[in-house]
Amino acid sequence: MKLICIGRNYAAHAAELGNERPTEPVVFIKPDSAVLPKEQDFYIPEFSNEVHYEVEVLVKINKVGKHIAQKFAHKYYDEIGLGIDFTARDMQRSLKAKGLPWEKAKGFDGAAVIGKWLPKSQYENVDKLAFQLKKNQEVVQEGDTALMLWKIDELIAYVSSFFMLKKGDILFTGTPAGVGKVSPNDYLSGTLEGEEMFSINVR
Ligand code: ZN
DSSP states (O other): OOEEEEESOSHHHHHHTTOOOOSSOEEEEEOGGGBOOTTOOBOOOTTOSOEEEOEEEEEEEOSOBSSOOGGGGGGGEEEEEEEEEOEEHHHHHHHHHTTOOOHHHHSSTTOEEEEEEEEGGGSSOTTSOEEEEEETTEEEEEEEGGGOSSOHHHHHHHHTTTSOBOTTOEEEOOOOSOOEEOOTTOEEEEEETTEEEEEEEBO
16 A cells, blocks of 8 residues: 655645745655554654644545546545645755655654545535644644645546556645644644544644
8 A cells, every 4th residue: 555645736835835836746655654553643753853744635546547537537536534744844854955855754654644534425526625634723724625736636647647556545635735843742633524534642
């Protein structure tokens, strides 16, 4: 199982990190060992002093596919979720400055929070899903999939032109503006269309 993640898919978030609006999706992979086990607290890794939360809508791939046409992409998922792409921002910044891969900053153990899954059929339109992240009960990130630069079906078509998608793979669709640092004892919770999808303690 692989986690395929999209960077800079919301213009306001790209701008807050000083990145240009990309001309094609920014793609990276997290290993399956990055998945934070269910009910487990998130431990800030010792190699970073600036771990950021990034709340993202998730899509679970339901069958094998390669070079998937955008018009058929909807057949490759029937569950939607919400999660966090934890990022060691200080490390990512220095790796980026040196032109090196970001994997260490994005793929460390526990760096992928995956909340519960809900059937896609529950939603009228996956391209219009409101979501938010609260830190210690205060809203820190708010987004809507309508604001994605590349919509879910476009992302599936794009990503599958490089990587064969397999059943169980998870697509992290990018984070909206408002990313920020976590500290020990923070409590994070995410909602999708008003429903709580995950909650975690930071240690
Ligand atoms: Zn992200």
